[in-house]
Amino acid sequence: MRTTTRSGAGSAGQPVAVLVLPSSGRGPVPSPELGTDEVVKNPRLARWRVPLLPYTPEEFDAIPGPSVRYFGIVGEFARDLVRRGRILPWLAGDEARWRPVLTGADARRFRELAVAMPPVCRAVQEGAGQEEGRSGKVLLGALTELVDAAARRGFPERLIGAYRPGRKAALADRWLLALTDADPRLDEVEPDEAAALTAALTAWFAAARGLGGPVRVEFRLVEPVGDGDWRVEFGLCSAEEPDVRVPASRVWAGADFPGAPDPERVLRAGLNRAVRLYPDLDRALREPRPTGMRVDTRGAFAFLRHSAPLLEAAGYGVRLPPWVGRTRLGLKMTTRSRPGPPNMGLRETVDFRMDLAVGDQVIGEAELAELARLKVPLVRVRGSWVELDDRQLKAALRAVEDRRVTERTVGDVIREVVLGGAEELPLVEVDADGLLGDLLSGETERRLRPVPTPPTLDGALRPYQERGLAWLAFLSGLGLGGILADDMGLGKTITTLSLLLAEREDGARPPATLLVCPMSLINNWQKEAARFAPSLRLYIHHGASRHRDEDLASAVAAADLVVTTYGTALRDLGALARQGWERVVCDEAQAIKNSAARQAQAVRQIRARTKLALTGTPVENHLAELWSIMEFCNPGLLGPARAFRYRYQEPIETRRDENAMSALRRATGPFVLRRLKTDKTIISDLPDKQEMKVWCTLTPEQARLYQAVVAEMMGRIEGSDGIERRGNVLAAMTRLKQVCNHPAHLLKDGSRLDGRSGKLARLEELAEEIVEEGDKALVFTQYAEFGTMLQPYLEARLDRPVLWLHGGLSKRRRDELVDRFQGDDEPMIFLLSLRAAGTGLNLTAANHVIHVDRWWNPAVENQATDRAFRIGQTRNVQVRKFICVGTLEERVDEMIERKLALADSVVGTGEDWLADLSADQLRDLFRLGPEAVR
Structure with missing residues (x-):
């Protein structure tokens, strides 16, 4: 901008343009992307002559600004128009060109792009006195040029094959050839011929454009x-x-x-x-x-x-008629309980019937036979028109055959509901009575009467916890398993303990419950049981001194609750599987999300009357994890993994299929209880959680390292394939994230930390503000080596305690750190490794949570945040997520935000999904934007 002048031109022969720019008395205001500190309070628009410098990306290490990025979006629009054939040929003077045809949705998209145009894109003035605000004109000119280039590149061969017209041939023939030639110019254009061709093309274009x-x-x-x-x-x-x-x-x-x-x-x-x-x-x-x-x-x-x-x-x-898309054709299932006491296990039988339904009307066999005879795709049924194609008709006839089966087991009925009928003829209504009707209603929690707090509980249950207890008791009474998927901190532990106490009222002694949890939670269960349920007899099966053989059987027989870890359950599988359990409970059940993992297979082999999964995140990465947890709770209920993948996982994850999502919610709804802390109807006295993104910039040193890593790793990625390529992509992301943290994190050279990282500088500022306010903060990092670097540095800077919890600490040392943080009134910072401390800890002394680097999995990050945002928290919790602008951190964050729109149950895809991006997509993901450097 400093090369602009009020008059004159550039150097001899150098082209210039007149730009209208925000200006001060000294000259044009610098672009915000340059990162200068200059502030002009009242800029005014003025014209400046600016020398033009043509360049190619290969010649300069240039960083695109917002105008270039904007026209990149316009280029994508142009390619899409060409791909869909929304273009027509044109004669522009003596050149054969292609132009866009903007109608309907394309015209709306054009208007949206015009409104979103950065002002600098329309700053060029082609002549004095022209009005400003020419977004539409500028956009149409750019789009036309881009469409022409994309069309020429997209045609695989000339429009005219063997015949190639010469210079004396008719203009229309030469024009047709030039539409796909590299040179669009036409020689010796006669005015009369040009006028005739232009008139025909104008009529053609006007006819096509008329729809807009x-x-x-x-x-x-x-x-x-x-x-x-x-x-x-x-x-x-x-x-x-x-x-x-x-x-x-x-x-x-x-x-x-x-x-x-x-x-x-x-x-x-x-x-x-x-x-x-x-x-x-x-x-x-x-x-x-x-x-x-x-x-x-x-x-x-x-x-x-x-x-x-x-x-x-x-x-x-x-x-179209109002019934189109509204009248539902599908199957209606009716079941009725057999006479006798109200009991329901998966093997109990009920009367069963399947009917074809149109809206709320059931189709009789005679009517269905008449529809099959007519074989017409639109039929009037009970006064309503319905689309009925051959596939639906065949599925309806199969349903008639199923009517011969007049009874089924409860397990078969539930599986039928889970499958949701056929793809072409879905299950649209279930009419069931008794306990099965309560279960399949989808409103089980609301229809149940809350179970009061057991008298032996040393405490009081909140109303939503009483409803959760009633739901657990209901499923347990039916011999069914379930997933208590309440948000972290809503009290899944106390609700489970209450279930055990309720089962032991009036002197009842059911067999023991086996609870499997991560090692870090053993102490938590031990303390919570001693606090809320002191009458429960507890046995901890863990460590070198744990019981074996007959001693184990005696300990289990004398206990109400046996607590062990996933690792111990795998090692002692044979001994634990021989015991007679009332139920098996998996806490932090995401530990069994991988159905092929040995510990997941181990807990599935331990038999019990019922099974229960406790997790705040039933899906962390993929829907297959939900299948794995449900397979533990109710084996076979969701069918084989392959059928689940075809029916639900692939349609939802790849196509965001709303019908599949609705069917999955209906299938799993009876067995999953999910309440959120943010729902004030669930809990009204929990403070608010305020989430915000903290945008950080890179230092010049970080920017140089970042670009060097991109150049090196893209060469490796493009030169590899298969597993090696995926490994290189993940390695590149790790190295770039380390650069964003600090150069010393990438280089591992033990060099100084001060003044070399924009992210560290922002962390220092926030930490100082937090301790000065007398508050405490949790700072999560996914890298233990980075936490080890930060701890002494921050402690020296803040002159306050900075605790550091990571996976290398013993259980006793972990407990000491947690007790100190919770009990010490002194303001302090608690650094935590996300992997080692993201679950199971109660750290409500903190009212600030900082994610200094991102795991790129919303479910995992939310779990970590819930160390502070849980019952017992009395203050609002401020959650900050650090993101370096202009880097892959910002772009992956944008991708995650788009994925969050899918559904709460299918967000969070880790980092592996990024490894499948193409080289061009990765290059765009990794590129360093101009806004990245301060």
Whole structure:
């Protein structure tokens, strides 16, 4: 910007442009991306002559600014238009060019891009006195150039093959050849020929573009009255207000339409253009003034399924009957309990019936047989029209065959609900009575009466905990397993202890419960049991002194609750599997998320009457983890892993299939109880959690290291494949994250820390503010080596205790650190390794949580945050996530935010999914933006 001048030109022969720029008395205001400290309070727009410097990325190590990034988005739009054929050829002076056709959704996208244009993109002034604010004109010019380039690159060969016209050939032939030549210019263009070709192309373009105007042609499908025919009626409607419409009969009668000077011409032209999308329309266009056309049932179905979507996508108005998409065709399951005492296990039998249903109407066998005989895709059933194709009809006939089975086990019924019927004919209604009806209602928790706090509990349950206890007791009474997936800190531990106490009221002595948990939680369970349930007899099966053989059997027989670890359960599987357990409980059940892992297989082999999983994150990475946990709780209920992957996992994770998500919620809903701390109807006295992102910049040293790592690692990635390539991608991400933390973290050279990292500087500032306010903070890092570097540095800077908990500490030392942090009133910082301290700890003394580097898994980060944001917390918790702008940290964060929109149950995909990105995608992910360096 400092090379701009008020007058004159650049150096001899150097091109210049006139830019309108925010200015002060000294000159143009520097771009914000330059990171200068100059502030101009009241800038004004002024014109400046700016020398132009053409360059290619290969010549300069340039960092794209916002205008270049913006036009990159415009380039993607241009490629998409070319791919979908939304372009037409054009004659621009003496050049053969391609231009975009913007109608319907494309026209809306164009307007959105024009509004979002950075001001610098429209700063160029081609002549004095031109008005400013030319976003649409600038965007159209850029889009046209990009479309032309993309079209030429996209055609695999010339439009004209063997024949190559010479210089004396007709202009149209030479123009056609030049549309795919590298050089679009045409020699010796005669004005008369050019005018004729331009006129034809202008009419062609105007006809295609007409759909993007304020008035458009509308097609309306009208269902028959009585035994009459279907009709497709024509008319005009407003593009902005679809309810403003005029039927074709009134248009031909001379009726006016707002925004259309010649409604008849608009209607006729629109109908003529629509023939290519709706070929049957040709019959109606043989009439001089068509108002509509009659179609039979098959024709109506073809319009509904095929032509209507094409017409709507092309910008036409389409109006369908209100029942389209609303009348549900599917299966209705009815079960009735057998006479006798109210008991329900998976092997109990119930009366069973499966019917075909349309909306809330059940189809009889005779009606279904008549539908099969007619074999028409649109049928009227009980006064409602329904789409019924061959696949649905076959599935309905199979359902009729299933009616011969008049009884099924409870397990079979539940599996039928889980499968949700066939893909072409889903299960839309379940009518069940008794306990099975309560379970399958999807409203079990709301319909249950809360179980009061057991008198032997040394404490009081909150109302939602009482409902959770009732839900656990209900499932246990049915012999079914479940997942208590309450948010971290909502009291899954005390709810489980209450269940054990409730089962032992009035002197009852059921067999012991085996609880399997991470080693870090043994002390927590021991203390919570002693505090809330002192009457429970507890045995800790862990360590070298644990009982074996007959001593183990005696200890289990004398206990109410046996606590062990996942590692011990794997080592002592044979001995534990021989015991008679009332239930097996897996705490932090994400530990068994990998169904193929040895510890997951081990706990599945320990038999018990019921099984219970406790986890705040039933899905951390993939939906297969939910299957694994459910397979532990209720073996076989979700079917084989392969069927689950096909039915739910792939549609949801790859296509975000709403129907599959709804079916999965219905299938797992009866067996998963999930409550959130942020839901004030669940818990109203928990403080708020305020999450924010802290944007950090890199130092010049970090920027140089970052670019060096990208250059080195991209060479390795592009030169490898398979497992080696995935390893290189993950290694590149690790090294870049280390650069973002601190150069010394990457180099591992023991060099000084001060003044070399933007992230560390921001952490120092925040830590100083926190301790000065008398508060405490948890600082999580996924790298133990980085925490080891930070601990002495921060302690010296703050002159306050900085505790450091990592996986290399003994259990006794971990407990000492936790007790000190919780009990000491002195302000302090607690550094924690995310892997070693992300679960199981109660650290409510902290009201600040800082994620200094990201795990890129929202579920894991939320678990770590919940060390402070849980019951017992009395202050608002501030959660800060550090992100280096302009780096892969910012771009991965954006990708995660988009994934969060999928559903709470399928967020958090770790880092492995990034390894499958293409080289171009990785290069864009890794690139260093100009805003990254301070």
